[in-house]
Amino acid sequence: MILEALEYLTTPCPRWARDMGYLTEAIAIRHRARRCRADWQPHQANTKAAILSAAHAYGPLPEITILGAGLCLDVPVDELSHLTDRLTLIDAVRLRGIRLPKNVRYLCMDVEGSAVALHSGKLASETPLADFDGPGLIVSVNLLSQLPLIPNRWSDDTALNQRIVHRHVQSLRDHKGPTLLIADAVRWTLDMKGAVLLQEDIAQSAGLPSPEQTWRWPIIPAHEAGKGPRIESDVGVWWL
Numbered sequence: 001m002i003l004e005a006l007e008y009l010t011t012p013c014p015r016w017a018r019d020m021g022y023l024t025e026a027i028a029i030r031h032r033a034r035r036c037r038a039d040w041q042p043h044q045a046n047t048k049a050a051i052l053s054a055a056h057a058y059g060p061l062p063e064i065t066i067l068g069a070g071l072c073l074d075v076p077v078d079e080l081s082h083l084t085d086r087l088t089l090i091d092a093v094r095l096r097g098i099r100l101p102k103n104v105r106y107l108c109m110d111v112e113g114s115a116v117a118l119h120s121g122k123l124a125s126e127t128p129l130a131d132f133d134g135p136g137l138i139v140s141v142n143l144l145s146q147l148p149l150i151p152n153r154w155s156d157d158t159a160l161n162q163r164i165v166h167r168h169v170q171s172l173r174d175h176k177g178p179t180l181l182i183a184d185a186v187r188w189t190l191d192m193k194g195a196v197l198l199q200e201d202i203a204q205s206a207g208l209p210s211p212e213q214t215w216r217w218p219i220i221p222a223h224e225a226g227k228g229p230r231i232e233s234d235v236g237v238w239w240l
């Protein structure tokens with residue numbers, strides 16, 4: 001707890017991200033990732049392999065942009081930096097300790113727009129990724145299901161969830177260059193015996209077709225859940 005509090009106080013971060021809880025979440029994810037290292041390893045390896053295979057398929061690339069970079073646990077930063085002139089990593093928050101090669105920059109921004117809009121009281125842009133358009137590869141990494149979580153806490157609008165996932169998928173579809181989406185397709189909440197308590201069809205509600213590749217990610221495995229529910233995800237890969 002003391003380490004988490006110290007990290008919270010000393011990490012530079014945009015005002016909206018700190019106020020709304022993105023920094024707190026990012027720190028919590030870092031600690032959960034440590035506790036669940038072995039459970040998350042196959043998911044992280046699969047995600048890295050999918051990103052690399054896209055980068056190789058489309059290379060040489062003038063630019064690669066990664067949305068939802070986080071701690072880069074599932075992003076092969078070094079390998080990607082050799083496959084492009086410029087690699088741009090984007091997340092709401094950049095925690096300390098992420099080492100970047102020379103041609104890599106890390107931007108802190110709201111990739112979808114609703115969080116900053118709610119914080120500032122202004123309307124969200126319909127084209128939040130306009131600055132990153134071009135012939136380069138854009139990859140959304142394990143982000144889609146996360147996008148509405150914090151905005152939902154700040155709004156009574158029951159249509160917000162749907163609007164956010166649709167806008168993100170649409171802004172990826174609008175990208176002129178190649179686009180890869182890696183995201184929770186279905187999220188399962190399970191009781192201690194593995195019975196399904198809740199099934200969330202995230203890809204279907206975002207209007208996505210069946211994914212081209214899929215694997216299971218135990219996000220909250222039994223040892224992490226304790227007496228609470230376990231959470232698992234069927235992660236999908238789409239070329240948009």
Ligand SMILES: C[S@@+](CC[C@H](N)C(=O)[O-])C[C@H]1O[C@@H](n2cnc3c(N)ncnc32)[C@H](O)[C@@H]1O
Binds near residue numbers: 026074090109147
């Ligand atoms: C499941 S994590 C992705 C894992 C990450 N690739 C890693 O290796 O650590 C989801 C990420 O989405 C980011 N995120 C959520 N909403 C965001 C937004 N509106 N704009 C930018 N990043 C956002 C979170 O900060 C978090 O780092």
